Amino acid sequence: MVELQGLHGQVVDRIGEALADDERRAGRVLRLEDVQARYGVSRTVAREAVRVLESKRVVHSRPRVGITVRPLPEWNLYDPQVIRWRLATSQRREQLRELAELRAAVEPSAAALAARRGDPALRETLLAHARAMSGAGRDGDMKGFIAADAAFHRTLLAASANTMFAQLADVTEELLVARGELSLMPERVEEAAVLRHVEAARAVAAGDAAGAAQCLRVILDHSRGEVERLLDGGAGDDGRSGSCAFGP
Structure with a gap:
């Protein structure tokens, strides 16, 4: 069973990336026979892969029509796997832009809420993750830094006490991990x-709501600028002050 899950998972990824890279495929019919032939898998594996795609709203089945590819805006774009597909294709820059805009709209507000009503224990955990980032940076441990960074933002969203904000943590984490995998991090912290x-x-x-929100705006502004410079072949650091007090 594990073997089957691994195989259909690979097929799902290959189909998902192909569809994410070509929006012109929207409306086309995806036949099980074509999936079997193209990827050399059994009908059972092809059917299971299509079921996964359907659960992510990438395709939908209709009687007498078959399995139809949905337009990209109808997909579950918050699904971490869908995010990975888009980051693996020519849609990368667009996906990075959308993720940056989403974070800029949510995380400063989450920081303000965390300052106003966050759990004291979560506040301490947030500081611990920031210190872990510092330690990883000193050690040159980029993987550890990314893990601590993801944990920091996950905790921040949870500390907002807004469960809808908290559920965006997987989206943020996917972006941070992808930056490491796609060489969109500076060589050193x-x-x-x-x-x-x-x-x-x-x-x-x-409990400084305004200060917390400002810090997140600066963090996200610098992060977005860093990614754009690295995408364009430049250096990660722009040489500007690191303190939140100076603004972006």
Whole structure:
């Protein structure tokens, strides 16, 4: 059974990436026979792969029509696997832009809410993750830094006490992990990036809603700029101050 899940999972990824890379395929019929032939799998594996795609709203089945590819806006675009597909294709820059805009709309508000009404234990955990980022940075441990960064933002969203914000943590984590996998991180951890997170955690712990929101705006602004520079072949750090107090 594990073997079957692994095989149909590979087929799902290959189909998903292909569909994400070509929006012109929307409306086309996806036949099980074609999936079997193209990927060299059994009908059982092809059917299971299509079921997964249907659960993500990538395709839908209709009587006497068959399995039809949905337009991209109808997909479950918050699904981490769908995000990975888009990041693996020519849609990468567009997906990164949309994720950055989503985070900019949500995380400053989450930080303000965390400062106003967050759980004291979560506030301490937030500061611990910021310190873990600092330690990983000093050690040159980029993988550890990304893990601590993802944990920081997951905790921040949870500390907002808004369960809908909290469910966006998987989206944020997918972006941060993908940055490492796609070589969209600087070669070394910038001390300024760590400082911003520490200041954000301290603002939340102090109940400073405006300061916490400002810190997140600066963090996300620098992050987006860094990704854009790296996509264009430049360096990650723009040389600007790391402190939240100076603004973006």
